[in-house]
Amino acid sequence: MPDHRLGRSDHVVCHWVHTTTQTDSEEKKTSSFPIVFADIPAVIHPSAIVSPLATLGRNVRIGPFCIVGANVELGDDCVLHSHVVLEGHAKFGRANEFFPFAAVGGKTQDLKYQGDPTYLEVGDSNVFRENVTVHRGTHASLPTRIGSHNLLLCYSHVAHDCQLGDHIILSNSVGVAGHVIVEDHAIISGMAAVHQFCRIGRHSIIGGCSKVVQDVPPFMIVDGNPATTRSINLIGLQRRGFSEEDVKAIKIAYKKLFLKKDANLATSLSSLKATHAGDHVQVRHLIRFIEESSRGVTR
Numbered sequence: 165m166p167d168h169r170l171g172r173s174d175h176v177v178c179h180w181v182h183t184t185t186q187t188d189s190e191e192k193k194t195s196s197f198p199i200v201f202a203d204i205p206a207v208i209h210p211s212a213i214v215s216p217l218a219t220l221g222r223n224v225r226i227g228p229f230c231i232v233g234a235n236v237e238l239g240d241d242c243v244l245h246s247h248v249v250l251e252g253h254a255k256f257g258r259a260n261e262f263f264p265f266a267a268v269g270g271k272t273q274d275l276k277y278q279g280d281p282t283y284l285e286v287g288d289s290n291v292f293r294e295n296v297t298v299h300r301g302t303h304a305s306l307p308t309r310i311g312s313h314n315l316l317l318c319y320s321h322v323a324h325d326c327q328l329g330d331h332i333i334l335s336n337s338v339g340v341a342g343h344v345i346v347e348d349h350a351i352i353s354g355m356a357a358v359h360q361f362c363r364i365g366r367h368s369i370i371g372g373c374s375k376v377v378q379d380v381p382p383f384m385i386v387d388g389n390p391a392t393t394r395s396i397n398l399i400g401l402q403r404r405g406f407s408e409e410d411v412k413a414i415k416i417a418y419k420k421l422f423l424k425k426d427a428n429l430a431t432s433l434s435s436l437k438a439t440h441a442g443d444h445v446q447v448r449h450l451i452r453f454i455e456e457s458s459r460g461v462t463r
Contacts, residue, residue, distance in 0.1 A: 212244075221258065235281075236269065239288070253281055254300065257288035257312065266292040272324035274302040274342060287312030287330070298322040302342070311348075329366070347382065349404060365453055367404060369397050378460045382450050383414050384422070386462050393422045393462050406446075413444035421454070425463045429454070 206224040208214055214226060217234035224238050227246040232238070235252030241259040244250070248262040254269035262268065269284045271277070282300040285307045292298070296316045301307045302324045310322065311330040320334040323341050329348040334340065339357045346352075347366035356374040358364065363379040370376060371387030371394075380386050383401060385394045396418050401411055420436040421429070433451060436442050442451070454461050 209246075218252070233269070251300075252284075254284040254286070256286045259289045260286060260292070261290070262292045263294045263296075265294055266296045268292055268296065268298045270297065270299050272299045272302045272342075274324050277302050277324075280304050282324075283307035284310075286310045290314045290316070292316050293320075294318045296320050296322075299324045301325045317354075323360070335372070349400075350380075351400070359459075362459060363453070363457070365450075367397055367400055369400055376462065378462045379453070379457045380462050381422075382453055383446065384418065391462050392425070393418075410444070410446055413441040413447050414450070416441040417447045417450055421450075422463055429461070429463070 205222055206220045206226065208226045209228045209230070211228045212226045212230040212232070214220070214232040215234040215236070218232045218236045218238070220238050221240035221242065223241045226232065226244045229246055230244045230248045231250070233251040235254070236250045237255040239256055239258035239260070242256060242261070244262045245264055247264045249267045250262070251269040272282060280303070282302060282304055284298065284300045287310065289312055290310060293316060295318055298310065299308060299322070306325050308322065308324060308326050310328045313330050314328060314332045316322070316334045317336045319336055320338040321340060322328065323344070325343045326340055326346070328346045331349045332346050333351045335352060335354040337355045338352045340346070340352070341358055341360035343361045344358050344364065346364040349367045350364045351369040352358065352364065353370055353372040353374070355372055356370045356376065359377045362376055364370070365380055365382030365384070367383050368380050369385050370380060370391065371385065373389065374387050374391040375389040376386065376391045381393060383396055385397050386392060387394050396411070396414050398411065401414070416439060417436055421432050433454065436447070436451065441447050
């Protein structure tokens with residue numbers, strides 16, 4: 165009978181064993197790692213189940229009680245620690261790391277789903293911590309997408325049709341509803357909830373427990389229930405290497421657009437465009453982001 169723990173590629177099935185290392189003082193320490201060799205096809209724990217229709221890259225490690233379903237593609241150097249469930253159609257790049265009870269690539273919860281094959285696409289070097297859930301798209305024409313170098317912390321959820329960029333942090337218990345777009349370097353703090361079809365601008369940060377029902381402008385801090393724009397993300401911008409000139413221009417934009425929340429936004433945009441800051445590259449991105457909004461912008 166075929167061994168359904170194996171995919172289409174050649175794999176190595178091994179037992180997790182205890183290995184011993186010795187310090188300079190001859191004190192022995194015990195650690196639990198598989199016996200693996202560099203650049204091998206894959207290492208699969210005997211209790212894991214891997215569909216014969218899954219495709220595994222080289223140096224993939226699949227730990228105890230994991231399930232890798234049909235039409236899942238795992239790139240080189242991916243690690244599934246234990247009790248991870250991956251479903252397809254889903255394609256993962258290289259060096260993604262999955263912690264226990266992460267369930268990634270599940271069927272959309274959208275009631276409009278008609279049963280057609282749908283997709284999830286994930287880039288490289290993402291971390292999916294314990295109990296993270298990510299769902300495939302609702303229609304074949306629009307996969308759920310997650311870029312590269314993102315950190316999804318425990319119990320965070322990415323719903324159907326979401327489009328996540330790179331270097332994003334979703335903190336514990338964050339809920340991102342369907343069709344949400346999250347731009348690069350955004351941070352969503354713990355237990356925040358984002359309404360479907362919202363956009364989260366790049367280099368923004370959302371405070372913990374916030375209720376986000378409109379687009380979050382780039383470079384800003386939003387917080388509250390409902391969320392409002394509180395300030396520019398000064399510390400975040402400095403950490404990302406924004407120059408003093410960048411920060412000064414963004415501060416001018418904040419004062420024009422968000423300081424007086426009852427001011428007419430179109431008038432405020434026109435006033436901002438008339439200033440020297442309106443020609444700054446980051447401010448132009450902010451203006452374009454606001455003008456393209458369909459749900460309105462958090463002020």
